[in-house]
Amino acid sequence: MTSKGPKEEHPSVTLFRQYLRIRTVQPKPDYGAAVAFFEERARQLGLGCQKVEVAPGYVVTVLTWPGTNPALSSILLNSHTDVVPVFKEHWSHDPFEAFKDSEGYIYARGAQDMKCVSIQYLEAVRRLKVEGHRFPRTIHMTFVPDEEVGGHQGMELFVQRPEFHALRAGFALDEGIANPTDAFTVFYSERSPWWVRVTSTGRPGHGSLFIEDTAAEKLHKVVSSILAFREKEWQRLQSNPHLKEGAVTSVNLTKLEGGVAYNVVPATMSASFDFRVAPDVDFKAFEEQLQSWCQAAGEGVTLEFAQKWMHPQVTPTDDSNPWWAAFSRVCKDMNLSLEPEIMPAATDSRFIRAVGVPALGFSPLNRTPVLLHDHDERLHEAVFLRGVDIYTRLLPALASVPALPSES
Numbered sequence: 480m481t482s483k484g485p486k487e488e489h490p491s492v493t494l495f496r497q498y499l500r501i502r503t504v505q506p507k508p509d510y511g512a513a514v515a516f517f518e519e520r521a522r523q524l525g526l527g528c529q530k531v532e533v534a535p536g537y538v539v540t541v542l543t544w545p546g547t548n549p550a551l552s553s554i555l556l557n558s559h560t561d562v563v564p565v566f567k568e569h570w571s572h573d574p575f576e577a578f579k580d581s582e583g584y585i586y587a588r589g590a591q592d593m594k595c596v597s598i599q600y601l602e603a604v605r606r607l608k609v610e611g612h613r614f615p616r617t618i619h620m621t622f623v624p625d626e627e628v629g630g631h632q633g634m635e636l637f638v639q640r641p642e643f644h645a646l647r648a649g650f651a652l653d654e655g656i657a658n659p660t661d662a663f664t665v666f667y668s669e670r671s672p673w674w675v676r677v678t679s680t681g682r683p684g685h686g687s688l689f690i691e692d693t694a695a696e697k698l699h700k701v702v703s704s705i706l707a708f709r710e711k712e713w714q715r716l717q718s719n720p721h722l723k724e725g726a727v728t729s730v731n732l733t734k735l736e737g738g739v740a741y742n743v744v745p746a747t748m749s750a751s752f753d754f755r756v757a758p759d760v761d762f763k764a765f766e767e768q769l770q771s772w773c774q775a776a777g778e779g780v781t782l783e784f785a786q787k788w789m790h791p792q793v794t795p796t797d798d799s800n801p802w803w804a805a806f807s808r809v810c811k812d813m814n815l816s817l818e819p820e821i822m823p824a825a826t827d828s829r830f831i832r833a834v835g836v837p838a839l840g841f842s843p844l845n846r847t848p849v850l851l852h853d854h855d856e857r858l859h860e861a862v863f864l865r866g867v868d869i870y871t872r873l874l875p876a877l878a879s880v881p882a883l884p885s886e887s
């Protein structure tokens with residue numbers, strides 16, 4: 480399906496490249512242009528379009544294809560519109576030009592995360608609609624801001640609003656991660672982000688003296704405890720081939736702050752950590768563990784949370800879950816092999832699952848190196864188009880799941 484020149488390019492690819500050129504890059508995304516883009520898609524496809532301003536300047540755009548049975552819950556296809564920043568000098572091509580090379584690779588920030596998925600949803604719906612299909616369940620596509628900075632001005636607010644409840648979502652799809660092999664990764668849960676700053680206070684003094692009980696000495700103890708825990712989790716992951724990254728708790732030391740001069744022992748120093756807590760961890764016990772590492776380091780060592788997600792949820796991946804049954808059946812019929820995993824990072828799925836809507840994280844990108852947030856993020860047009868085919872099969876199945884016990 481690789482097309483060589485712009486003349487022969489598949490229109491879905493052309494649309495994808497148009498969207499990639501919209502500069503929705505953090506920290507100052509052009510959300511207005513993205514909203515206008517989706518409004519225009521709604522107009523072209525004859526879909527309902529609703530704009531919900533969840534915070535000043537932060538709009539969730541909802542495109543709706545009504546089902547034939549309004550008594551049934553709906554299918555929610557979510558995607559975020561923002562992308563992470565770039566280091567331009569490390570890119571082979573301008574990351575906002577959506578350059579396509581002679582082999583069919585499209586280079587752009589958002590090519591994998593996750594502008595591809597937004598357009599794949601839209602193009603699958605377009606195809607099904609053009610072919611004259613109707614399905615019992617309504618399909619809503621939500622295009623949300625700010626996922627890349629935590630979703631606090633996006634999905635986290637949207638799920639609390641009446642407009643969200645009015646969608647009556649029964650099941651959601653959201654982003655996954657590419658898979659370099661023939662298989663497709665699908666995420667049924669997520670680790671919980673805990674961003675922790677440990678602040679240590681101690682005796683100050685002249686840099687030439689053996690000062691006792693310093694902030695640095697105590698901070699060092701906490702850092703050692705946490706890095707020893709990191710090593711333990713790493714070993715646990717390494718030694719068990721059945722465990723995937725998302726199944727263990729990770730932590731990285733991401734910031735060290737403090738100090739004023741070489742010869743002044745500071746009274747305060749801090750270390751910041753990015754923990755990703757596995758869903759099977761006892762959260763209360765884990766927090767107590769963090770507190771006890773601080774206490775063991777000495778007086779005046781405290782911790783604070785900049786991010787602390789406390790509601791991990793697991794979407795069942797067995798036939799007790801009719802949505803999973805429909806999803807996995809289509810994949811089986813299409814000969815796609817699935818690798819169910821726990822998402823190592825945090826996506827908007829956590830907010831969706833937390834309000835009781837089962838969700839799967841799925842980006843239909845196989846045979847693709849994982850380049851999200853990386854330099855030279857790119858996607859082959861054939862992989863992109865195959866993803867449209869996959870949604871074209873998934874959506875009819877999901878939107879035709881018979882009434883659940885709770886719906887009759």
Ligand SMILES: CSCC[C@H](NC=O)C(=O)O
Nearest residue numbers: 627628629672786824825
């Ligand atoms: C915890 S809010 C940050 C969310 C971010 N999501 C995608 O990369 C992440 O770091 O996982």
Ligand SMILES: [Zn+2]
Nearest residue numbers: 592593626654
């Ligand atoms: Zn993403």
Ligand SMILES: [Zn+2]
Nearest residue numbers: 592627851852
């Ligand atoms: Zn991302």
